[in-house]
Amino acid sequence: MGCKASFLAVTAFTLVSAVDAQTSTAGISLQAPSSVMVGNPLAVAVNISGVNNLFAFQVGLMFPPATIAAESTSGGQFLPGYFVPGQIDGTNGVIAAVAGAEIGMVAGVSGNGTLCTIQFMPTAIGSATISIPISSVILLDSNLNEIPFTVTGSTVSVTANLCDIDNAGTVTVTDVQAVINEAFGSASPSNDLNGDGEVNVVDVQLDVDAALGLGCSAAA
Numbered sequence: 361m362g363c364k365a366s367f368l369a370v371t372a373f374t375l376v377s378a379v380d381a382q383t384s385t386a387g388i389s390l391q392a393p394s395s396v397m398v399g400n401p402l403a404v405a406v407n408i409s410g411v412n413n414l415f416a417f418q419v420g421l422m423f424p425p426a427t428i429a430a431e432s433t434s435g436g437q438f439l440p441g442y443f444v445p446g447q448i449d450g451t452n453g454v455i456a457a458v459a460g461a462e463i464g465m466v467a468g469v470s471g472n473g474t475l476c477t478i479q480f481m482p483t484a485i486g487s488a489t490i491s492i493p494i495s496s497v498i499l500l501d502s503n504l505n506e507i508p509f510t511v512t513g514s515t516v517s518v519t520a521n522l523c524d525i526d527n528a529g530t531v532t533v534t535d536v537q538a539v540i541n542e543a544f545g546s547a548s549p550s551n552d553l554n555g556d557g558e559v560n561v562v563d564v565q566l567d568v569d570a571a572l573g574l575g576c577s578a579a580a
Contacts (some may be wrong), residue, residue: 392405404421404479408472415468416500422492430453440462489515492511567577
């Protein structure tokens with residue numbers, strides 16, 4: 361409650377002239393890929409659609425900490441002004457009080473766009489359901505009237521990292537060496553990472569990139 365009160369107090373100093381009462385309902389939804397490999401970055405966008413005269417917002421998320429870890433939040437391009445990154449509770453899987461608002465005597469923004477983006481790191485195989493608690497959301501127009509809204513979450517399937525050849529949980533030089541052995545014929549070619557029908561230097565490079573923390577680009 362304290363975060364909400366302080367956020368609303370700040371926006372009160374930047375009011376514009378009164379506008380008509382809200383008559384439409386905005387939609388808040390999460391945009392995420394349907395699946396991602398363990399160890400590959402996962403970006404989840406918090407999008408808004410059908411909004412009229414949006415001046416400020418606050419939103420929170422819930423996620424399964426046993427499957428994905430939240431790393432950071434960043435503001436979107438839809439609502440110019442200032443951005444509050446909120447607080448990440450990685451133990452309980454909660455992201456609270458991510459907020460943004462216009463600055464100065466300006467009208468609110470209408471239409472569709474991205475409010476913010478959350479960066480996650482998948483850590484274990486499983487199904488990761490990310491939700492937006494209704495109680496965490498505040499949408500205000502330029503007269504500080506609340507804007508009605510609906511919310512839609514997202515579920516991401518976290519799959520095994522194909523570049524983690526030995527299934528040790530991380531991609532290391534051991535995995536790279538295994539692909540090199542296959543590419544040069546000293547081991548059975550079973551890790552065709554790019555799916556072109558053979559194990560060669562391209563697959564080695566994909567595994568090297570994963571070992572360097574650049575993500576695994578193997579074909580699913």
